[in-house]
Amino acid sequence: MKKIIDTLDNDTNAGLVIVDRGMVIRYMNARMAQWTGVTAGQALGASLALAFPACAAALQACLLDALPSGPHGRGAVDNGLPAKGLIQIPTPSGAIECMVCFPFTDIDDELSYAALFYDARDAEAFHRSFGSAINRLLRLQVEQQLLLLKLEHKDDHLLEVEKLAGIGQLAAGIAHEINNPIGYIFSNLRTLASYVREMLNLIDAVDTVKSLDEFRQLRNCPEYEYIRSDVESLIRESEEGIDRVKKIIGALKDFSHPEEPGYRPVDLHRCIETTLKVIANEVKYKAEVVKVYGDIPDVECNASQISQVLMNLLVNAAQAIDNFGVITIRTGHEAPWVWLEVDDTGQGMERSVASRIFEPFFTTKAVGQGTGLGLSVSLSILEHHGGSAEVDSEPGRGTRIRLWLPQTQSATAVPLETAG
Template sequence: MPHTDMSEREQLSARLEQANRQLLQSEKMAAIGQLAAGVAHEINNPVGYVYSNLQSLETYLGDLFRLTDAIDSADSVADLQSIKRNIDYDFIRTDLGDLLAESREGIERVRKIIAAMKDFSYVEDEAFKLANLHQGIETTLNVVNNELKYKAEVVRDFGDLPDIECILSQLNQVVMNLLVNAAHAIEGFGRITIRTRQDNDQVILEVEDNGKGIAEEHLTRIFEPFFTTKPVGKGTGLGLSLSFNIIEKHNGRMDVHSTPGQGTCFRISLPVRQPATEDKP
């Protein structure tokens, strides 16, 4: 009978863990859905000027081919020089370099956004692996860039960090929740500071904004599931609750300090290495 009880408890634990994974992924995809319009704009902007550059390139190539085709039919060098002046060869030569550089930059921007979305939405296993926290932060910033750039200057105050043992996609989700919440807390244009440092065998991550702050009566409830002060359609009320659970799962700690009218700072402490336990995921 005890064996049966243990088996039932193990099955229940497995089902709860599976439900938790599905909830995490659902919240992640819901957040991405809310950011989708901004991500589309981030992609559409560089694609727009690359398309415009291709139209200019088509015109330039037509002019250059007219010059090269004339080599076989021109009566004199003077005729070629006349065509060269007519097509404004010197301008084309200069502008071609600028067009290609700008287009390359635009395509690289699209590539980074798509790679960030792919990394962010990736469903990985529950194994803890060594990962670069700064790389995860940059991936998340690429995903939420459109949500932030009109609201705040993002200041990176990064220290020297070792790779940490973590589930990076889940930490990215935590960082995204904190960054989006910070942007929503700022009225007008403000500042969001991301700080990292190592403290012995811990890594410290802080996300601080100079927004409107959190009312004292809400501070004790912000990690409760479904609690939100945002209007309907702006949040699920699960972001901070799931973030808190993710940090607990990483054997870390999440604290918040806020002063109404001055801003909020979320402080996360994570172990560089996870404690060795038999049942560690």
């Protein structure tokens, strides 16, 4: 709206009034105030009927006629030009008799109307300046569309940057998850090394025995029996630790590795388990994870991208819990849709906050706890999959976010390219 106001104010010598769908005045320029004697303070927030009672009915009818269709609908545009009307607005110096009006949508996609008033005696000069203003607005619109197209081509890069930022946020926790098993593997190896030295000493001692009884006595020493029983336990624990590290690295690789563009049948439950392994350290100290899996079919999707969405939801859920709570993951199937929801017992949100969580750079987290892009990118991923998200939250009760994904993708579905 600001660009429209600035352009019309600067390029035309006209009075400008902007009203919303309810015919409430949202803007009036200084020129209009000077002509009519109605101050901006009197006009802003007032209805047309209150601000300009002598001509409100005719003015409203002309504004509504500017719509492409509607109760007055003769059509907004005649031969591509905004609607024109003859409206007499009383002024201290006489009446302004001519007006041009047109509808437009503001940044919130709300319908508004602009009405430009000018003296009929200056019609030729006004139309020249108005044509110049319209051309300038059209150029701005084209530039904006080109910028949007460029930003759309950046979607794949934004997706990868946000994913790497998310992994960066989790890096310390992932390192901790890997260091724990590596720590006891290292400890076990040191113990095994000492046992090997004991066994080598025992083998060397065999050369000095003079009888079978002496050998049996040497073999039956307490250290030998203890070492023999403990070695198996040490090896088993070390194998379990190596397997745990292998699973964490495998999950991290599955999560971070860019897939080929397109969709494939994916086991959603496996995606959940992979993501839980990657974020284990972020969750285990904050909440018990309860899984209530339904009987669901494979979902045609990009597994890496859906795992990224799950990571954002689960980490957000953990960070919303002050002490120790519960995060419940549920899945279900309502053909042709599959749904997945993350329900936490955290702080919850006011409705005004919940309605904005998918906006880029909007965050309620402390500095350093997120980029403000996680849920925005997540929604973009869902929409490219033909899916959607529902949020149900209340302060003190927690938050539930349900994701809906189509079981199969249509032939016309356009996947979000993954950078790589």
